Amino acid sequence: MKFQIYLIDNNGRLEWKITSNIEVDLAYWYEHGVSTLIATNSFFSIGYANYLLKCLEQITNTAKASISNNFYQDIDWLLENCSVGDKKCSVLKLSTKSENEQIMAIDQSWNHFAPNLQGRLLLLSEVIQLYTEVNSVNKLSRNELFKILQLGYLRNEIKITPSVTYPLISHVLYNQNELICQRCGSRKAVKIQECAVCGDNCATCEECIIYGRSKTCTPLYDFSSLARQKASDVKFLSFDSIPIRMPQLTPFQSKVANFALQYVKDRKKKDLLIWAVTGAGKTEMLFPVINHALISGSRVLFTAPRRDVIKELAPRFKNTFSDVPIVTLYGGSEEKWNDGLLFLSTIHQMIRFVGYFDLVIIDEMDAFPYHNNPRLHLLVKRALKDNGQMIYLTATPPNNWQRRIKSNEIESIILPIRYHQYPLPIPHLKLIPKKAKLLKRKTPNKVIGQFISLVEEMNGQGFIFVSGVNEVVNWTNKLKQWFPDEKIEGIYAKDHLRDYKIEMFKRGMIRFLVTTTIMERGVTVPNVHVLVIGAEGKIFEEATLIQIAGRVGRSTKYPHGYVWFLAEYLTSEMVSAKKQIKRMNKLAKKY
Ligand SMILES: [Zn+2]
Ligand SMILES: [Zn+2]
Structure with a gap:
């Protein structure tokens, strides 16, 4: 797709525009009382057109040019001045013309298509894909689609930019950043x-290439202006109330639920952090506030870093908000182009949204890959409307957030008690010999043997956490050798039997699962106990250890269990994890 640039005198204001279809512009400006356009006779890629447009705007502003006899020469000079290489061009004077019928026809198609585009940020190829998907009947030609987009641009309902900045010589030499x-x-x-x-010269982004190729000559369409209306005014029925099946909350959960509700009703602050211990029932606590937001016509996003979490939560949301249009987004989701009021999505999928949501709830804000990833932070912030609000959920806030909480920089509330109101299991820290030495032993290590028998006695199951893939393999073999009667398996992220083994573990067909930290969150098994071998390893940070301990005692039926951290020596992370858990239990007593 190529673009021309043109200048108009819009009631005394000189404005530069770009167009891929000048017929639409000639008709549009005729309707707006503009008689002539001064347009380039050359066509450019969106990257270069946008670059040129910025230069022309700047020079026009400083020169405070007005249309005079010398104006053509001025424009010629400006264009030459902005040229790069041999891309010199000159201008044509075009008269606008009445094409009322054409505009009306485009207008109709636009009104039909526009609701599906609200709040989206899409590459040209994605606009075409979405258009093809939502308009299964009455399909217009591609050229007509481009006309629709051009009309939206003229009405300031669409922003068109290059997907990647146009690379100049100076970028190549000095400032690639x-x-x-x-x-x-x-x-x-x-x-x-x-x-x-x-x-x-064209710059391609390799970071987001799996979502389609973003490059200088590909137009990027920003439909955030369309999202300014209230969600419920646009497309869906207005709700007076939503018939929802609200789960029963404990008094402690209700306290947090009300706090969050007040935060959204007040609209005074932008960010709220809910620090709730593992097994507190975070998601359900948010249902009242989501309900309130939906009733007041807001669009809500519930997002989490990992796809498993989204998939697991979707049925719970659908069950509670059964009359609300819910869209579930993750890599490979079939609802990619659907529109709704409540979105459940991985953070990565926010790459296709801008200024769309009034309320964003971000679960596991401290988890990989969101934590310490400024690019993903940006995606979430961008998906939020300017006046939107965020709620962060976590059981283990990162240190810088804990500091912000202490200094009251951020609105926050702590829920130190689990939904069943039993205390969190306290980790036992135990010393063991070097792992390399242990792995050479033919007979079981005493401490590990004790853990295995205790789990046996309780008729429970055990997660055995180790620090990496090799360790999973080594320890699975060793434990099988030491305890030949036990059903022991090992898993890691890239294990192709991973989902199968997790399923078998959940069903109790595997008693001990040796694993990397991939199992630190998410999967809940009722009567489970945890052992960490080599807890001195760098990977076992305070937050990781707290999450691991948090696997235990989550069910009301089995609220207690063993949490053992075995290490060659104690680390500060181990000690502070234990301290933090004890602190929460102490807070819970006062709650
Ligand atoms: Zn990119
Ligand atoms: Zn290109």
């Missing part, structure tokens, strides 16, 4: 290449 992927915000993964499509 200034090249930004407008879609995912990456600077580091942008690579300049010769491009067969635009035949120009």
